[in-house]
Amino acid sequence: MENNKKKVLIKVQNLKQYFPIKKSFGQKERLYVRANDDVTLDIYEGETLGLVGESGCGKSTLGRTLLQLYSQTDGRTMYYGRDIDEIAPGYVEDILKNLVSRKQTLQGLRDKEDSARKAYEALPDGDEKYAALEQLHTAEKSARDAFLDIVQLIGGFYTVDDLTPISDILLKEYKQGVEYQKLKRKINEEQISLDGTKSTLKEKGKSKDQIEATTASAKNRISKLESELKVIESQLTTIRSGIYELMKKHKSNTDFDKYEVYRDKGINLARLTAEEMRFLRKDLQLIFQDPYSSLNPRMTVGQIISEGLLAHKYFDKNDEKLQEYVLNIMEKCGLAPYFIHRYPHQFSGGQRQRIGIARSLALKPKFVVCDEAVSALDVSIQSQIINLLLDLKEEENLTYLFISHDLSVIKYISDRVGVMYLGNIVELATTEEIFAHPTHPYTEALLSAIPTTDVDTKKETIILEGDIPSPIKPPSGCKFHTRCRYATDICKKVVPEFEEARPGHFVACHHKLM
Numbered sequence: 001m002e003n004n005k006k007k008v009l010i011k012v013q014n015l016k017q018y019f020p021i022k023k024s025f026g027q028k029e030r031l032y033v034r035a036n037d038d039v040t041l042d043i044y045e046g047e048t049l050g051l052v053g054e055s056g057c058g059k060s061t062l063g064r065t066l067l068q069l070y071s072q073t074d075g076r077t078m079y080y081g082r083d084i085d086e087i088a089p090g091y092v093e094d095i096l097k098n099l100v101s102r103k104q105t106l107q108g109l110r111d112k113e114d115s116a117r118k119a120y121e122a123l124p125d126g127d128e129k130y131a132a133l134e135q136l137h138t139a140e141k142s143a144r145d146a147f148l149d150i151v152q153l154i155g156g157f158y159t160v161d162d163l164t165p166i167s168d169i170l171l172k173e174y175k176q177g178v179e180y181q182k183l184k185r186k187i188n189e190e191q192i193s194l195d196g197t198k199s200t201l202k203e204k205g206k207s208k209d210q211i212e213a214t215t216a217s218a219k220n221r222i223s224k225l226e227s228e229l230k231v232i233e234s235q236l237t238t239i240r241s242g243i244y245e246l247m248k249k250h251k252s253n254t255d256f257d258k259y260e261v262y263r264d265k266g267i268n269l270a271r272l273t274a275e276e277m278r279f280l281r282k283d284l285q286l287i288f289q290d291p292y293s294s295l296n297p298r299m300t301v302g303q304i305i306s307e308g309l310l311a312h313k314y315f316d317k318n319d320e321k322l323q324e325y326v327l328n329i330m331e332k333c334g335l336a337p338y339f340i341h342r343y344p345h346q347f348s349g350g351q352r353q354r355i356g357i358a359r360s361l362a363l364k365p366k367f368v369v370c371d372e373a374v375s376a377l378d379v380s381i382q383s384q385i386i387n388l389l390l391d392l393k394e395e396e397n398l399t400y401l402f403i404s405h406d407l408s409v410i411k412y413i414s415d416r417v418g419v420m421y422l423g424n425i426v427e428l429a430t431t432e433e434i435f436a437h438p439t440h441p442y443t444e445a446l447l448s449a450i451p452t453t454d455v456d457t458k459k460e461t462i463i464l465e466g467d468i469p470s471p472i473k474p475p476s477g478c479k480f481h482t483r484c485r486y487a488t489d490i491c492k493k494v495v496p497e498f499e500e501a502r503p504g505h506f507v508a509c510h511h512k513l514m
């Protein structure tokens with residue numbers, strides 16, 4: 001299977017995004033809009049994943065939740081664009097510190113899972129059994145999450161009876177790692193500010209010697225920091241060889257290798273603090289539908305593109321390289337150099353979208369959510385922007401989540417397509433496969449509504465009966481059953497598993513159209 005060889009950039013597991021609704025007077029139960037309800041999905045590096053579905057099904061919410069613009073209600077969103085060591089998030093320290101108690105908690109969750117399974121198996125078919133199945137799924141999920149939290153960080157060490165020494169040495173490595181990253185950032189900041197000072201002095205007409213003399217103390221500071229970095233580096237090497245020794249000692253434990261495969265350098269975005277997430281913001285960008293409302297009308301194009309570059313300390317504001325860089329990005333995005341001093345209102349919709357794209361891409365992101373990025377544009381301009389996005393994706397090795405209600409745009413731009421219905425992804429496959437063999441009745445109905453110019457093919461348009469149900473109290477079982485022409489009793493009661501129906505083709509339906 002082609003996708004198996006590709007690197008996963010984002011791995012979403014059981015993601016939920018619920019928006020609480022204000023309680024009305026006398027209302028006992030807390031109600032939520034279940035905008036995303038248990039989404040599981042891999043996004044591969046370098047692909048464009050299209051996301052379609054009727055208005056209100058949760059596409060924008062999913063895009064924004066992946067970027068952590070909303071803090072997700074539940075589930076894991078693993079990001080593999082950087083190593084966990086580079087960010088050293090606080091949650092890692094918490095897990096490493098409490099390895100012993102966490103393993104005990106996990107055992108408790110496993111016991112609960114076993115009881116839930118026994119209760120489910122003992123019941124005769126019927127409503128009670130369906131309810132017990134839901135409880136079993138919840139128990140399984142809690143145990144799996146707790147397990148993954150631990151083994152992601154310690155792998156095969158999970159098999160060691162006394163985790164205290166493991167906890168100590170891994171915590172030491174973590175703490176030195178944090179110091180290392182802090183120093184590296186400090187050096188980078190000092191260097192950027194030094195470049196800015198040099199540019200200012202040059203502009204003032206200072207000679208090379210004068211510049212050297214004025215910046216000598218800053219250079220000294222940098223070289224001092226660099227020696228400190230070397231010391232930490234060698235301490236880290238010593239700690240890591242200690243870890244390696246421990247690994248050799250325990251490698252013969254039964255199941256060591258089985259757990260070692262879980263060791264994983266991914267970052268759980270859902271567990272990052274706002275500060276940690278701010279650092280990653282440059283990697284994870286959003287291109288909006290309405291370019292005008294997202295551009296500050298009081299800033300020139302140059303200022304708009306530079307803003308993020310300065311905030312993320314790519315350049316000092318006085319550095320001559322900044323303008324060069326901005327002009328280069330503008331050229332890539334099809335914006336003439338003399339636009340740099342103009343304001344957003346002086347541009348057409350298509351040009352404004354180019355500015356929005358340039359602003360996002362200037363930060364060299366790895367993952368970009370394009371939320372209805374071309375929907376507000378004329379058709380001829382739409383294709384220009386789509387082609388620009390595709391060219392940039394090739395040049396910069398970007399990964400896109402492309403959200404659109406327009407199936408012809410999705411078909412043109414996407415490598416794979418996910419179909420959403422009422423908060424869930426109900427079908428996911430390569431673009432060719434999904435358009436040739438829609439396997440979920442909802443996808444079948446969506447695709448049948450695409451207008452065609454081919455007068456010879458008599459295609460039946462499937463009219464979806466009824467309105468989209470409320471995401472506050474969605475239908476039981478398969479949420480689509482109220483509008484599905486193939487629905488039977490099981491669809492009303494049991495949530496269908498999202499499973500691989502054909503290689504790389506995932507569907508959640510009891511009556512797949514095979």
Ligand SMILES: Nc1ncnc2c1ncn2[C@@H]1O[C@H](COP(=O)(O)OP(=O)(O)OP(=O)(O)O)[C@@H](O)[C@H]1O
Pocket residue numbers: 019033034035053054055056057058059060061062405471
């Ligand atoms: N911030 C919020 N607070 C409360 N409810 C929200 C919020 N954002 C979205 N919703 C609700 O979540 C559901 C999903 O909305 P979302 O905008 O993600 O859908 P969509 O598929 O992107 O729709 P569209 O194509 O119309 O943009 C809707 O019922 C919406 O009303």
